[in-house]
Amino acid sequence: MGSAVITAVLTISVIALAAGLVLAFVSRRLPAATDAAVDRVNELLPQTQCAQCGFPGCRPYAEAIVNDGADINLCPPGGDATVQRLARLLGREAQPVAVASGSPAALAKIDESLCIGCTHCREVCPVDAIVGAQQLMHTVIASECTGCELCVERCPVDCIFMSEAA
């Protein structure tokens, strides 16, 4: 009786120990995860993941700023405030925001006669610039829209288009 209990306890301990050793080994071997500098730059970015900077998202842009010395003024959604904060953090000179690609600040517009109220565009909008309820027509708040075009692709009836800012 006593020995059976001891074997059971020992077996479980051995399994747990082996699992712990494997995890410790893996976490030592793999390269250090997060670059503290990249994290701090990433925190300052607006996390809209709009890719207007020319990088696939905010974190890749933060990595490019830290590792490859990319310009800090490529983020239109963040605006001048973000550039100022980045400049302060990195000790670089603040420049006015550059628009990376295409026309200056096109805004999303919804063709309201076609909208079916599926809420897909509302969910995908990183800055909550789309209002509307399920089964009801949606619309874009022009002053909030950053022109990231994320909603255009999501719309199942293609009723969103980009138009010049008024």
Place this chain on the structure above:
Amino acid sequence: MADLILILISTVLVNNFVLVRFLGLCPFMGVSRNLEAAFGMSLATAFVLTLSSSVSYLIHQYLLLPLDLAYLRTISFILVIAACVQLTEIMVRRQSPLLHQVLGIYIPLIATNCAVLGVALLNIQQAENFVESLFYGLGASMGFALVLVLFAGIRGRLDAADVPLPFRGTAIAFVAAGIMSLAFLGFSGMARL
């Protein structure tokens, strides 16, 4: 070889863990709201499921059975699964921070997915050797992935459908899941395992 293919067909379609055995319904309902999350979740679950079911098989066969400790299988399998989930988390975080951001909360949730424990426990009864147990886990995870991605697509359509008020949301999702389960019943009898 034929045996292994039979195991795959049996676990993916005939005895699908979600729709036929009704295991793992929690991530099935929780993570099927959009296609990308469903896809990421099924990949992460596939990795954990395959790894944990084959490791569990080894532990059961070469540690618990010789020591006459078969009654410890549930607790030791849970230990193995937790370790596998942690391993996945470390690997995803280190190798691809972007994917880690997308999956985020879902990775620790795999540990509480009852399909993972269910596969590990059924595995030791049904698989006859290590390779078979590997394929059993692989098939189960492929079945889980298939159903999750299909269901995410269906829910995308449901968003745009005009559903009667009392059925909106999770209710209609469960109705759709029931119909899907009926469809999968059509495979029953195709393979016996």
